[in-house]
Amino acid sequence: MVEVYTSSVIDASVDRVWAVIRDFNGLPTWHPAVVESRIEGAQPADQIGCVRAFRLADGGFIREKLLALSDYDLSCTYSMLESPMGVENYVATMKLTPITDGGRTFAEWSAEFDCPPAREEELASGIGQGVFQGGFDALKAKLGG
Amino acid sequence: MTMVRVHRSTVIDAPVAAVWEIVRDFNGHDRWHPAVRTSQTERGYLTDQVGCIRNFVLTGGERIREQLLTLSDKERSLRYTIVESDVPLMNYVAEIVLKPITDGARTFWSWSSRFDTPPGQETALGSLVAEAVYEAGFESIRERLKDRWAPSSPPSGSSKTSAAFTRSITSALPAESKALSGQAMGIQRYGGPDELQPIEVHADAPGPGEVRLRHSAIGVNFIDVYCRTGYFKLLQPPGVPGMEAVGVVDEVGSGVTHVKVGQRVAYACPPVGAYASVRTLSAELVVPVPDTLDDQTVAAGLLKGMSAQFLVKTVHKVQAGENVLVYAPAGGVGQLLCQWAAHLGARVIGATSSEEKARIARASGASDVILPGAHSLEDQVMALTEGQGADVIYDAVGRDSFAHSVAALANCGHLVSFGQASGDIGSWDIGSLASKSSTVSRPNFGHYTDTPEKVSTITSDLFRMIETGTLRIAPPRTFPLTAAADAHRALEGRATTGSTILIP
Numbered sequence: 311m312v313e314v315y316t317s318s319v320i321d322a323s324v325d326r327v328w329a330v331i332r333d334f335n336g337l338p339t340w341h342p343a344v345v346e347s348r349i350e351g352a353q354p355a356d357q358i359g360c361v362r363a364f365r366l367a368d369g370g371f372i373r374e375k376l377l378a379l380s381d382y383d384l385s386c387t388y389s390m391l392e393s394p395m396g397v398e399n400y401v402a403t404m405k406l407t408p409i410t411d412g413g414r415t416f417a418e419w420s421a422e423f424d425c426p427p428a429r430e431e432e433l434a435s436g437i438g439q440g441v442f443q444g445g446f447d448a449l450k451a452k453l454g455g
Numbered sequence: 456m457t458m459v460r461v462h463r464s465t466v467i468d469a470p471v472a473a474v475w476e477i478v479r480d481f482n483g484h485d486r487w488h489p490a491v492r493t494s495q496t497e498r499g500y501l502t503d504q505v506g507c508i509r510n511f512v513l514t515g516g517e518r519i520r521e522q523l524l525t526l527s528d529k530e531r532s533l534r535y536t537i538v539e540s541d542v543p544l545m546n547y548v549a550e551i552v553l554k555p556i557t558d559g560a561r562t563f564w565s566w567s568s569r570f571d572t573p574p575g576q577e578t579a580l581g582s583l584v585a586e587a588v589y590e591a592g593f594e595s596i597r598e599r600l601k602d603r604w605a606p607s608s609p610p611s612g613s614s615k616t617s618a619a620f621t622r623s624i625t626s627a628l629p630a631e632s633k634a635l636s637g638q639a640m641g642i643q644r645y646g647g648p649d650e651l652q653p654i655e656v657h658a659d660a661p662g663p664g665e666v667r668l669r670h671s672a673i674g675v676n677f678i679d680v681y682c683r684t685g686y687f688k689l690l691q692p693p694g695v696p697g698m699e700a701v702g703v704v705d706e707v708g709s710g711v712t713h714v715k716v717g718q719r720v721a722y723a724c725p726p727v728g729a730y731a732s733v734r735t736l737s738a739e740l741v742v743p744v745p746d747t748l749d750d751q752t753v754a755a756g757l758l759k760g761m762s763a764q765f766l767v768k769t770v771h772k773v774q775a776g777e778n779v780l781v782y783a784p785a786g787g788v789g790q791l792l793c794q795w796a797a798h799l800g801a802r803v804i805g806a807t808s809s810e811e812k813a814r815i816a817r818a819s820g821a822s823d824v825i826l827p828g829a830h831s832l833e834d835q836v837m838a839l840t841e842g843q844g845a846d847v848i849y850d851a852v853g854r855d856s857f858a859h860s861v862a863a864l865a866n867c868g869h870l871v872s873f874g875q876a877s878g879d880i881g882s883w884d885i886g887s888l889a890s891k892s893s894t895v896s897r898p899n900f901g902h903y904t905d906t907p908e909k910v911s912t913i914t915s916d917l918f919r920m921i922e923t924g925t926l927r928i929a930p931p932r933t934f935p936l937t938a939a940a941d942a943h944r945a946l947e948g949r950a951t952t953g954s955t956i957l958i959p
Contacts, residue, residue, distance in 0.1 A: 318558045319466055407565060411465035411593065416563040418554065443558060 311399075312430050313422050316442035320415045322453035324408040327415045328384050330449065331404060334362055334376050340452055341445045343367055361391065370394045377401070390423075397423040397433060417446060457574070458546075459581045462567040463589040469600040470746065471555040471562040475531045476703055477596060477717060478551060478564075480669070481507055481523050486705070486716060487595050490514055490587055499636065499655070501732075508538065517541035524548070537570075544580060545571040564593065599717055634659050635667060635705065637733035638959065640939040641695040645685030648940040648947070651730075656695070658733040661708035666738040668720065672754035673729050674699030675934075675942050675955040676787075677876075682727055683943065690727045697729025697957075699758045701750045704741075711738040719744040723758035724904060730939055732959035739907050742914045747922050755931035755954035756791070758900075760917040761910075762873070763791035765903040767799065768916070770896050771847045771869050775800025780836060780845040780863060782806050782852050783876070784816035784824070787954045791926060792849050793819035798925050804839060806832055819927075833862035844868055844891075854878040861893060869894045929953035 320327050330340055335355040337344040347364035349355050355362070356379055363373045370393070378387040383405065390400035402421035409416050419442040425433050467474050477487060482502040485494040493512045497520075500507035505526055511519045518541050525534040531553040537544055549568035556563055566589040572580045634657040642650040661667045679697055682690040690696055701721040704714050714720050720741040728734055744753050766788075767773045779796045783789040784805030797803045797820030805816035805824040813824040825835045836845055844865035850856050851874025860870050861883075872880065872895060888895065904910050920926035931954040934942040942955050 315555075316557050317554060317563065319556055319561070319563070407563070408462075408464060409466060409563070410463045411590070414466070416464065416466075416554070416556070438557075446558065 311422055311424055312434050313420070314434050314438040314442070315418070315420045316438045316446065317416065317418045318443070318446040318450070319409065320417055320446070320449055320453060322415060323413050324384060324406050324415045326453055327417065327449065328381075328406055330453070331386065331406070332356070332379070332381075334360065334379070334386070334388070337362070337364055340448055342448050343441065343444060395433065395436075396429065397425045399424045417449070419445065457577050458569055458571055459577050460567070460569045461581055461585045461589070462565070463585050463593070464563065464565040465590075465593045465597075466556065467562045467564055467593070467597055467600060469562060470560045471531060471553050472749070473600060473719075473746065474562045474564060474596060475528075475553050476671075476719070477599070478553065479503065479526070479528070479531075479533065481526075481533070481535070482509055484509075484511065487599060488588075488592050489595055490591060495633075501638070525550075542580070542583075543573050543576065544584070564596075566592070635669075635733045637669075637731060638936065639695045639731035640936060640957075641730070642683055642690070642692050644692045645683065648683070648943040650683060651696075651940045651943065653937055654695075656731050656733065658705075658731075658735045661706055661711075661735050661738075663709045664711060664738055665708040665735055666704050666711060666714060666720070666741060667706045667733065667735040668700070668702035668741070669705050669733055670700045670702040670729070670731065670959050671719075672701045672750040673697055673731075673936065673957040673959065674723065674754045674758055675939075675946060675957060676758055677946060679727075679730075680943055680947055689725055695728045695730050697731070698725055698727055699723040699754065700729040700734070701744060701754045701757075702734075705733070707738065714738060714741060714743055719746075719750070721753050721757050723761055724910075725901070730936065730957065732936065740910075742910060745918050745922060748918060751931055751933065751956060752921065752928045754956045755787075756921065756926075756928035757914070757917075759787040759954065760791055760921070760926065760928070761904060761913050762788050762900060763795050764913045764917050766792060766849060766871060766873060766898065767795045769903060770871055770873075770898045773799045773801050773847065777801045777846040778804065778836075778840045778843060778865065780804045780806060780848040780860075781816075781821070782848075782850050782856060784819060784821050785812035786851075788851065789849075790815065790819040790929065790953065793821050794926050795920070796820070797822075798920075804836060804845065831862075832856075832859040836863040840865070847871060849873065852876050853880050857881075857883060861888070861895075864891055864893050867892045867894075869896065871896045871898065873898050931956045933958055 333355055335347050335349050337347050343366050344364050345367050347362055350361040350363055353360040358376055361373055361375045365371055373392040374388045374390050376388050385405035387403040400423035405418045407416040421437055480502050482494050482496045484491040490513055491511050492514050495510050497508040503526055505523055507523045509521050520539040521535050522538050523535050534550045537547040547570035552565045554563040636657050639654050639656040640651045641654045658667050681687040682696045704716050704718045704720055721744050722741045724740055773796050779801040781789055781792045784793050784807055793803050803821045805821035807813055807816055816824050823839050845863050845868055846865050847869045848860045850860045850872050853875030857880055864870060933956050936957045936959045939957055946955055
């Protein structure tokens, strides 16, 4: 099993950051790699078990299922059902924690998955640096800092 | 009663390992927290023993007893509760969590608690905990790590600010500085591995020119076995073996300027005594450890890496294009000699006993490996070098290899005989060395590392080689300090490749 962990500080209050990332159907509004997204079966985007189907800027198609959402812990966990990436048993969590000193946000994004050993490094860096850090950088640009 | 919840968090501009090293010490608040005058653990509890009780006397004179409930080096978190207090905080449970901020090598630090107070005191006590305890603690650690981690600070940390800060830390210590108790593995008499037994030790407050360290990783070397058996008289029983360790400076004596409290340092030299969780020794012997290197790597590679450094840079200056023969190329020093000589552009030939060790030698940069076979070592070396022979030979085998080594040398070649794993070298006729104008050296670690200047030159070269990834220190085999006897058995049984370390 491969584990990826990326974390960052976003210069905006935890409420503002949570309002953006809480929307399970909202990736195209902030993540630069995602161009369109919809929730299957017209379910609400905060209904546990709902599936988002989204398309990447490079044409890739991904389906992910919401496993857990907590307005108390400010965290969101989802699994990947379908993707061109060649990973299995992919489960990821995004979590926010307030930084009381300065009203900023500590953001963590982590994932676990299985893949052929030869691809571990490439996928870990693609996900950790590309998807997660790329997302954080976009949130920073959107929300400040 | 009303339950109060307090949560404070901040970002510290230092890697999470550096912050955790300080925060993890359950008996260390008196060295960094402005609200704590003294801290002492009860009944010989170790500071990382879950259940440990610490007694604080605060700067206002109040006493608080707190107990460690949870400690996790994986999550970098700890939880503790107040068991008795002059301050009316009831059912108090607090948690500290550190997390790495991966885009920038900083640390997110969360400190939170819940507790009950007498009616009407919720706000006052809530602010006290949040501000005087948590926020004041953040600021103290931030200040303390500022010099070390500021990008513009000099690496040795000898700037005016840091010197002043060291003074303010030491002067904040209680007047009657106490001895620090810890655990060690000592011997009562020379003998087998089982002579190594746990004992309690006390590290005195450092005198002038001394430092006191809390060890985090201890190197195990073959010389420790010789000390235990009495082959070398570096240790007179009863005593504690060990010559190599990494740790954090717990306190400095007067006149010590090159290291400060809280800094990570390492040493690899006599006198013996490293198999201990705490130790006071001459400050001249310790060198600062770069922040990019972890404790285990340094404990695994310092003594062996220093040896490799002076063997390829001073005893014989290895040149590009030279044929270099290394015995035991899969061993601790051998792997480093292969890597370093190959990095300098030499063609490295390893001489070992098995395919498995040959693979390790090749991975360390040996382009050819000689195994025992139909042809003698010298014939194989001559065949590989088109009849030239080896320009330099690093031979730690001793008695069994000496004659073969002399025969495998090139004209004007250099035999560096730096060990005797197979037994004493014995006596040899130096007249015959004229047949090839050979040079023979018998270097002794002590003579190449006997001044702070030499140690500093060697270690800065070594650390740079490790930091740049040019020199790879294989992950060491680790044993708990209390299992030092097992570590010695593994080493003597030749069951190890690379390094072995003990964790207090």
